[in-house]
Amino acid sequence: MTKGRIEAFSDGVIAIIITIMVLEMKVPHGHDLATLMPLLPVFLCYVLSFANVGIYWNNHHHMFHAVKHVGGWVLWANLHLLFWLSLMPFATGFMGENDFAPVTVFVYIVDLLMCALSYLLLENALLAQHGRDSDFARALAKSVKDKVSMGIYLVALVASAFAPLVSLILVAVVAAIWIVPDRRFAKAPE
Amino acid sequence: MTKGRIEAFSDGVIAIIITIMVLEMKVPHGHDLATLMPLLPVFLCYVLSFANVGIYWNNHHHMFHAVKHVGGWVLWANLHLLFWLSLMPFATGFMGENDFAPVTVFVYIVDLLMCALSYLLLENALLAQHGRDSDFARALAKSVKDKVSMGIYLVALVASAFAPLVSLILVAVVAAIWIVPDRRFAKAPE
Amino acid sequence: MTKGRIEAFSDGVIAIIITIMVLEMKVPHGHDLATLMPLLPVFLCYVLSFANVGIYWNNHHHMFHAVKHVGGWVLWANLHLLFWLSLMPFATGFMGENDFAPVTVFVYIVDLLMCALSYLLLENALLAQHGRDSDFARALAKSVKDKVSMGIYLVALVASAFAPLVSLILVAVVAAIWIVPDRRFAKAPE
Amino acid sequence: MTKGRIEAFSDGVIAIIITIMVLEMKVPHGHDLATLMPLLPVFLCYVLSFANVGIYWNNHHHMFHAVKHVGGWVLWANLHLLFWLSLMPFATGFMGENDFAPVTVFVYIVDLLMCALSYLLLENALLAQHGRDSDFARALAKSVKDKVSMGIYLVALVASAFAPLVSLILVAVVAAIWIVPDRRFAKAPE
Numbered sequence: 022m023t024k025g026r027i028e029a030f031s032d033g034v035i036a037i038i039i040t041i042m043v044l045e046m047k048v049p050h051g052h053d054l055a056t057l058m059p060l061l062p063v064f065l066c067y068v069l070s071f072a073n074v075g076i077y078w079n080n081h082h083h084m085f086h087a088v089k090h091v092g093g094w095v096l097w098a099n100l101h102l103l104f105w106l107s108l109m110p111f112a113t114g115f116m117g118e119n120d121f122a123p124v125t126v127f128v129y130i131v132d133l134l135m136c137a138l139s140y141l142l143l144e145n146a147l148l149a150q151h152g153r154d155s156d157f158a159r160a161l162a163k164s165v166k167d168k169v170s171m172g173i174y175l176v177a178l179v180a181s182a183f184a185p186l187v188s189l190i191l192v193a194v195v196a197a198i199w200i201v202p203d204r205r206f207a208k209a210p211e
Numbered sequence: 212m213t214k215g216r217i218e219a220f221s222d223g224v225i226a227i228i229i230t231i232m233v234l235e236m237k238v239p240h241g242h243d244l245a246t247l248m249p250l251l252p253v254f255l256c257y258v259l260s261f262a263n264v265g266i267y268w269n270n271h272h273h274m275f276h277a278v279k280h281v282g283g284w285v286l287w288a289n290l291h292l293l294f295w296l297s298l299m300p301f302a303t304g305f306m307g308e309n310d311f312a313p314v315t316v317f318v319y320i321v322d323l324l325m326c327a328l329s330y331l332l333l334e335n336a337l338l339a340q341h342g343r344d345s346d347f348a349r350a351l352a353k354s355v356k357d358k359v360s361m362g363i364y365l366v367a368l369v370a371s372a373f374a375p376l377v378s379l380i381l382v383a384v385v386a387a388i389w390i391v392p393d394r395r396f397a398k399a400p401e
Numbered sequence: 402m403t404k405g406r407i408e409a410f411s412d413g414v415i416a417i418i419i420t421i422m423v424l425e426m427k428v429p430h431g432h433d434l435a436t437l438m439p440l441l442p443v444f445l446c447y448v449l450s451f452a453n454v455g456i457y458w459n460n461h462h463h464m465f466h467a468v469k470h471v472g473g474w475v476l477w478a479n480l481h482l483l484f485w486l487s488l489m490p491f492a493t494g495f496m497g498e499n500d501f502a503p504v505t506v507f508v509y510i511v512d513l514l515m516c517a518l519s520y521l522l523l524e525n526a527l528l529a530q531h532g533r534d535s536d537f538a539r540a541l542a543k544s545v546k547d548k549v550s551m552g553i554y555l556v557a558l559v560a561s562a563f564a565p566l567v568s569l570i571l572v573a574v575v576a577a578i579w580i581v582p583d584r585r586f587a588k589a590p591e
Numbered sequence: 592m593t594k595g596r597i598e599a600f601s602d603g604v605i606a607i608i609i610t611i612m613v614l615e616m617k618v619p620h621g622h623d624l625a626t627l628m629p630l631l632p633v634f635l636c637y638v639l640s641f642a643n644v645g646i647y648w649n650n651h652h653h654m655f656h657a658v659k660h661v662g663g664w665v666l667w668a669n670l671h672l673l674f675w676l677s678l679m680p681f682a683t684g685f686m687g688e689n690d691f692a693p694v695t696v697f698v699y700i701v702d703l704l705m706c707a708l709s710y711l712l713l714e715n716a717l718l719a720q721h722g723r724d725s726d727f728a729r730a731l732a733k734s735v736k737d738k739v740s741m742g743i744y745l746v747a748l749v750a751s752a753f754a755p756l757v758s759l760i761l762v763a764v765v766a767a768i769w770i771v772p773d774r775r776f777a778k779a780p781e
Contacts (some may be wrong), residue, residue, distance in 0.1 A: 026218055026272055028406055033226030033603075036413030040421065041230065043487050045238070048425065048494035052502040071487070075480040082406055082476070096272070097390060100265040107233050107261070114238035122242040200477060216598055216652055223413075223606030231614065286652070287770060290645040297613050297641070304618035312622040408596055416603030423677050424611065428684035432692040451677070455670040462596055462666070580667060 024091045027099055031081060034103045038110060039074045042067055045114040063117035069193065070113040076199040077106060077136065087157050090150040098146035102139040108132050126185035130178045133192065137171055170195045214281045217289055221271060224293045228300060229264045232257055235304040253307035259383060260303040266389040267296060267326065274333075277347050280340040288336035292329040298322050316375035320368045323382065327361055360385045404471045407479055411461060414483045418490060419454045422447055425494040443497035449573065450493040456579040457486060457516065467537050470530040478526035482519040488512050506565035510558045513572065517551055550575045594661045597669055601651060604673045608680060609644045612637055615684040633687035639763065640683040646769040647676060647706065654713075657727050660720040668716035672709040678702050696755035700748045703762065707741055740765045 046063050049056045081102075112132040116125040144161060151157040177191035236253050239246045271292075302322040306315040334351060341347040367381035426443050429436045461482075492512040496505040524541060531537040557571035616633050619626045651672075682702040686695040714731060721727040747761035 023272075023276055026222065026276075029219060029409060030222045030226055030268060030272075032406065032410045033223050033413050034230055036410055037227055037230040037417055039483075040414055040417040040487055041234065043491055044234075044421065044424075046491050048491060048498050050499060052499060052504060054504055056504075057508070068484075071480075071484055075477075075484075078410060079476050079480070082403075082410075086403055086406075096269050097265075100261075100269070103229075104258075104261055104265075107230055111233055111236050111238060118238050119240060119242060124242060124244050124246075128247070213652075213656055216602065216656075219599060220602045220606055220648060220652075223603050224610055227607055227610040231610065234614075235618070286649050287645075290641075290649070293609075294638075294641055294645075297610055301613055301616050301618060308618050309620060309622060314623050314626075318627070409599060412596065412600045413603050416600055417607055419673075420604055420607040420611065420677055423681055424614075426681050428615070428681060428688050430689060432689060432694060434694055436694075437698070448674075451670075451674055455667075455674075458600060459666050459670070462593075462600075466593055466596075 024085060024088055027091055027096065028082075028085050031085075031099060031103060032078070035074060035078045035081070035106065038106055039071060039078070042070055042074075042110045042113055045110065045117060062120055063114070066113045066117035069189070069196070070109050072196045072200070073133065073136075073192075074106060074109055076196060077102075077140070080140070080199070084144070084147070087160055088147055088151075089155070089157065091147075092150055094146045095143070095150060098139070098143040102136065102143050105132060105135040105139050109136075121185050121189065123181055123183070123185045126181040126188050127178065130174060130181055130188060130192065134171070134174045134178065137167065137174060141167060141171075166198060170198065214275060214278055217281055217286065218272075218275050221275075221289060221293060222268070225264060225268045225271070225296065228296055229261060229268070232260055232264075232300040232303055235300065235307060252310055253304070256303045256307035259379070259386070260299050262386045262390070263323065263326075263382075264296060264299055266386060267292075267330070270330070270389070274337070277350055278337055278341075279345070279347065281337075282340055284336045285333070285340060288329070288333040292326065292333050295322060295325040295329050299326075311375050311379065313371055313373070313375045316371040316378050317368065320364060320371055320378060320382065324361070324364045324368065327357065327364060331357060331361075356388060360388065404465060404468055407471055407476065408462075408465050411465075411479060411483060412458070415454060415458045415461070415486065418486055419451060419458070422450055422454075422490045422493055425490065425497060442500055443494070446493045446497035449569070449576070450489050452576045452580070453513065453516075453572075454486060454489055456576060457482075457520070460520070460579070464524070464527070467540055468527055468531075469535070469537065471527075472530055474526045475523070475530060478519070478523040482516065482523050485512060485515040485519050489516075501565050501569065503561055503563070503565045506561040506568050507558065510554060510561055510568060510572065514551070514554045514558065517547065517554060521547065521551075546578060550578065594655060594658050597661055597666065598652075598655050601655075601669060601673060602648070605644060605648045605651070605676065608676055609641060609648070612640055612644075612680045612683055615680065615687060632690055633684075636683045636687035639759070639766070640679050642766045642770070643703065643706075643762075644676060644679055646766060647672075647710070650710070650769070654717070657730055658717055658721075659725070659727065661717075662720055664716045665713070665720060668709070668713040672706065672713050675702060675705040675709050679706075691755050691759065693751055693753070693755045696751040696758050697748065700744060700751055700758060700762065704741070704744045704748065707737065707744060711737065711741075736768060740768065 046060055046067060049060065109132060112125075112129045116122075116129045119125045148158055148161060173191050173195050177188040180191065181188040236250055236257060239250065299322060302315075302319045306312075306319045309315045338348055338351060363381050363385050367378040370381065371378040426440055426447060429440065489512060492505075492509045496502075496509045499505045528538055528541060553571050553575050557568040560571065561568040616630055616637060619630065679702060682695075682699045686692075686699045689695045718728055718731060743761050743765050747758040750761065751758040
């Protein structure tokens with residue numbers, strides 16, 4: 022089945038994205054715990070981004086488990102999603118190394134929004150392959166979480182201009198919503 | 212089937228190539244959007260190279276889907292292709308960090324040409340395994356896009372000496388041509 | 402089988418973790434072997450961490466070989482383990498570049514402890530999927546090595562404050578214990 | 592079949608090793624081809640190491656294709672091989688950035704020797720699993736290339752003290768010997 026290789030390539034890219042983010046935490050020189058303190062914002066950003074990228078992998082995994090056909094624009098929609106995910110290490114580092122300055126939080130949330138949008142496009146490309154009457158379409162139709170997430174991201178985007186920490190709390194809330202596995206496709210695997 | 216491992220290894224290498232290119236975008240220090248402006252050429256190069264490497268993965272995926280036998284020189288031809296692709300992050304960074312200076316665009320297009328050439332060699336190595344009478348050979352025979360691409364690359368190479376931006380537009384045109392999935396092998400998967 | 406993709410993603414992440422640690426060994430300039438001497442502590446840390454990450458991969462491999470069902474919290478428990486493993490390159494570099502200062506050894510062992518703890522959580526998440534009466538549960542019940550390891554790590558953690566080298570010897574002892582393959586799941590594959 | 596995951600993990604690690612070597616070629620600043628000249632030794636080292644790591648992947652691929660059983664020490668012998676391969680980017684960079692100084696060539700060849708030795712250990716671990724009467728053992732018995740390679744490496748090691756370039760030519764000769772696919776296991780896949 023040809024979907025295996027899309028999964029494998031996506032796994033590879035997401036595995037690298039999630040792992041190279043740790044390279045932003047530059048090893049400090051020093052002999053006491055205080056040396057690590059300036060790294061705290063970078064570390065917190067890493068945790069947040071690790072969770073977000075992990076959620077994308079998780080949802081990607083569940084969704085492709087239910088996929089029967091790939092083709093047409095699916096490969097490009099998938100690459101498009103990987104593109105925006107690949108900017109996460111940059112956006113994460115930009116935010117962590119500039120102490121959550123409003124503009125860096127803004128850029129970070131723009132990237133999250135683009136990831137969410139490209140995930141939606143991927144869903145639609147897959148939907149076009151499966152047809153409106155498929156099990157895949159029925160599973161997708163129950164979706165409400167993604168619309169809620171997009172809404173919260175938009176609020177967070179606006180908030181970043183004057184209250185960047187509120188924005189990040191909203192981002193963390195979205196992550197928390199998704200950590201509960203996506204029930205739409207979750208029934209199939211078990 | 213032994214082709215599975217060639218696909219897996221190629222997926223791994225291409226996934227790393229496409230992802231480490233983002234490391235060329237060094238995280239800047241600063242608190243306003245202007246901080247990101249100097250990164251714009253590097254970002255545009257990243258987009259162009261992400262698209263190009265993505266296209267190679269896509270075509271590689273479609274072609275190997277139709278492959279029945281591997282052996283002989285196929286593994287080396289595949290490694291040879293991966294070698295030239297592995298230089299893409301370097302060529303991309305060289306161009307992006309030197310503001311599209313003619314020589315950097317020239318080097319970038321030489322690398323693209325070598326990728327295209329080594330892809331052709333891989334096709335031929337696979338052809339030798341399948342024979343002239345195979346479905347694989349018939350699918351390949353309809354090819355015209357790769358010859359057109361090579362031609363445009365050669366024009367772009369010459370143009371890079373005096374009009375590097377024209378060269379890059381030509382490179383983008385080739386990418387656009389390929390974003391339409393390769394119909395030669397596309398029928399099989401669906 | 403859906404567990405295949407969890408294995409593939411974990412393999413990818415662990416492969417990257419184990420390999421990017423080598424990037425901490427910065428290439429020195431010089432023309433004699435003495436140039437390499439300052440790298441010795443970094444190299445020893447690399448060997449130790451390579452062994453530890455290798456052991457996790459090995460055990461993960463053996464455990465998942467026996468796994469029949471994944472779902473629920475398994476994916477998150479697995480990501481949680483990968484998170485702590487992903488900090489190994491940082492912890493390794495921190496220790497190696499600061500000549501085994503007590504605080505760096507302390508941080509390194511905290512990371513090892515968190516890895517061990519998250520591995521335990523993953524075992525429990527898998528146990529919840531398989532039930533107390535499963536072959537998986539019976540294989541797990543014979544476990545004693547992980548409790549011994551946790552105990553030694555705790556001793557090593559305390560010792561790091563006044564005798565960091567003793568701590569590292571204890572860490573090496575734990576590694577040696579695990580290099581003998583995990584017999585609990587090892588019977589199945591052969 | 593459990594060998595699949597060893598292959599996948601090895602593919603991942605080797606793919607990363609072969610790709611991160613390119614990061615040693617630091618992007619230079621400048622507007623003419625002369626800017627690239629100082630990179631020539633680094634580039635040549637990259638080509639040589641890419642070929643060598645590629646050869647290991649190739650032989651690993653062919654050998655595991657013939658493998659029926661894994662277990663016991665096979666996983667550790669495989670990790671041991673990956674360890675020495677993982678030092679290739681360091682050894683390559685050390686040699687390339689110090690203009691082939693004798694000591695750097697010496698270190699490079701020591702790493703190649705350790706790779707060859709650990710490959711031999713892996714063969715033996717696999718032999719112990721398959722027994723002296725197996726097809727695997729018969730395929731292995733015809734081996735002569737690996738002994739020849741080891742011999743040439745030893746000569747190259749000694750030569751590195753006074754004629755490093757002769758050493759590198761010998762290393763290139765060994766690579767050339769191996770680029771012809773390993774016929775011992777090559778029959779099976781086709």
